[in-house]
Amino acid sequence: MKSIHLILSAFLALSTSFSTFAQTSTLTKTEPRRIEVTGFSEIEITPDELYFTISLREYFKDEKNQKDKVIISTLEKQLMQAISEAGLPKEALRVSGVGGYQQQWEKKKNPATFLESKQYELKVERADKLDGILSKVDSRGIEYASMNRMDHSKKEEFKKQVKINALKDAREKATYLLEAINEKIGPVLLIHELEDNASYPVPMYKTMRMASADMVMESAPDSNLDYQKIKLSYRMQAVFEIK
Template identity: 60%
Template sequence: MKKFVLLSSLLVASILSPAFSQVRFEQQIQVPTIEVAGFAEMEIVPDEIYFNISLREYFEDEKNQKDKVIISTLEKQLIKAIADAGLPKESLSVSGVGGYQNYTDKKKKPATFLESKQYELKVSSAEKLDGILSKVESRGIQYANVSRVDHSKREELKKQVKIDALKAAKEKATYLVASLDEKLGKVLEIKELDENLQFPQPVFAKNVRAFAQAESADMAADSDVQYQKIKISYRMQAAFEIK
């Protein structure tokens, strides 16, 4: 008899269980909700500028291939200039080593092989580069250009933009629900829709004297730099209950 009652109970439970599950599912579906997206954007001036600098050996007497200025001499000038500018030695790192053949006559073999060395220099502003490169022999500078820009607090700023985007989503949901004489309930879901980080290169209005080999010192001091800002933007999606 007990076995019969037990089997009957299990049978009834198995029949009612799907029904109860369906009721709970329908109750969840029937909860009024609102889903919105919020957007936030921030523009910041980069405080980390990375320059590629290439130094190369050369002859003081190019015609006669005499009095070679070696790469170590140029490197010492660059390191001293960086120290004089108040930058830590870690600001400069070697990114490559190479060389080139110096031809005195196109019909003859190259007279010598001259070494070159590439560096990456990190500065807080492009204006510092003028003073640094002006202390290095200009004939020994093959090129200097911006490789990238960044901001020292980029990750912190990204977090703030995400928070602002989420707040914007909540604000939007609040006034939309209020327009229907309802109130916003608890948050049900949060999604990060997209991330957009733009790191444009600074636009130089005038060349730096050291590698442009300007004719006067006045031109060196008059380096005019126009920055494009780093742009960080996020779009966040959130779903809320409607009370």
């Protein structure tokens, strides 16, 4: 009986010691001191991919009598030939839409005539390329041409570099803030990528319209000014340990 009592006493003493050790370990285990900062970086790039919408439309050479119709396939061949002569691959042009309308003159004399129209998207690296291409297409068959969007062929590479620069900015910021209070930066504990912020310029339009046989193609005068640049900006949030 005495031995059982001694065993129980020893067990209670061991349990108390373990509990005390666990509490002491919990109290001495503290979270590392840390600093949280946000880095920022921004870059502006000049677009090298300009996307134009070109609309071709059938028409009559003799509009009054609805004779000698220039069909859409003829205009399309002219456009494709002009693109080839400009040194652009055929992939630069693709069909984006097809439509048309009925042209009806004197109902008693002439039946309604359907004139087909076709829209294309053309990708060029410079706007002046478009002028040379459209100058080789029958101007009366060009309904309109307008720029609808801009982009850059290496945009993803620029995005990566901007994010890297933003993260470097966060580390630099944490470093000089800690130095101001005689502390030193430690290893990074957390990196959080915030939402990207890409600003694309509003396209400038250059429109050409066909109204009658006597109207020539009208276009805005050429300009030597650069297009508005694409702006890429990123914020990177980082948490560093304080040594």
